Amino acid sequence: MRIIVVGGGIIGATTAHACLRHGHDVTLLEAGHELASVTSFANGGQIAVSESAPWSQPGMPMKMLMRSWRGDAPFRLRLRADPAQWRWLLAFLSNSRAGPHRAGKLRNLALARYSLACLHQTRAELGNDFSYDDRQKGILQLIPAAAQTHAMQRDVDEMAARGGSVSWLSPDETSDVEPALASAVARGLLAGAVWGQTDESGDARLFVARLVAQLTERYSDARFCVRCDTPITGLVKGDCDIRGVMSGEKYIEADRVILAAGLQTRDLLAPLGVRVPMYGVKGYSITIPLDDDISAPETSLTDLKNRLVMSRLGQRLRVAGFAEIGMRPDVEPVRVATMMTRIGELFPDLPLDGDLSPWVGFRPMTPDGAPLIGPVAGTKGLFMNTGHGPLGWTFSHGAAQIIADLVSGKTPSTEFQGFAPDRAMMATV
């Protein structure tokens, strides 16, 4: 089959790869001048199976409101006269009840695990030379001194009981796993950590660039074609099935179309009368260049004090975080300063005076924290793979395999019904 994948972020690139593996001819169409130049550009780098629970959880709406006006608050909410924002917030509130959260946690954990297994297969297929500043050293969730840990302890026990590789570490054990934390431990800043041992990290943007370069080398133009600077402006539909897409005046024909355009998937589907319940939740990152002789963390970290994540990407340390709803897309200096202050506390030797490349991105979030993977109702042959929110890098490989199976008429070998686009749309209408 001839398949068009719209969107060249981490989701579009992995989807294209999975479809090629299924034997299809694939055209990957990207609006921007380069691949992975939007939300996949400078994310936190974590493949976070141990942190895959949805953000919609009991207590979260209150956390979003508390301290929302402060520059250092992990979550900030600005209400706008925007019906889409209100609809999304109401649905988020409804999904934050204990029952839906618990179901969502198990559903996301299964996808995250499946996705990690798919990533391992991809690495085996692409060979030992395939690298993307990746590290297989787990993720440490750093617990600040004097933090309340009951709920966390329960989550860790539950995940361990389900066969997850998570363990609770004392402060000394934490610095044994990550020696760069020794100074923070000695100064009493940490009460310990939760270690997700099988978690990983890596640069999603580099992954996309290198994956697509390999695929371009491996497949002929007829089998795999990538076109940047090609914004899709419309979907072409027959009586009830998809025929292709329009890029300006240009018609590009296909048997199947998969929309992996992140937040913009909403705009592409609106003319078909399909409302996609996704909202952009703003986050920040900075990237600290490292000298050879500097002691910087090798293990990926989630600092629970400000909910910042840190991933070592080669000779760089990526620091990312914050969740803002209803904010404009500019870089607020107070957010960058908050990240620098915390990094300075934990790692006083790290150089913070160079260019830190501050960046903001908008996570394409659904109200129940689960991606939208599957057919679009009402148009045969049209599919979507989007809405991965704060976990797009973590979920990408599994989501790609699921959508490629569904497009090929196969039953995915993992639970997939919970990600059907229909379920979320019905919940918010």
Ligand SMILES: Cc1cc2nc3c(=O)[nH]c(=O)nc-3n(C[C@H](O)[C@H](O)[C@H](O)COP(=O)(O)OP(=O)(O)OC[C@H]3O[C@@H](n4cnc5c(N)ncnc54)[C@H](O)[C@@H]3O)c2cc1C
């Ligand atoms: C601060 C921050 C930190 C994060 N940290 C992590 C993390 O540590 N781990 C993790 O798993 N996830 C993380 N995420 C989430 C992750 O980055 C996203 O879920 C993921 O990048 C979404 O990928 P995507 O391909 O769906 O979207 P995008 O990367 O936005 O890609 C969509 C692409 O579609 C293209 N496009 C849009 N419209 C059209 C059109 N009409 N025609 C053609 N092309 C189009 C866009 O140009 C874009 O390139 C983080 C996000 C943020 C903001």
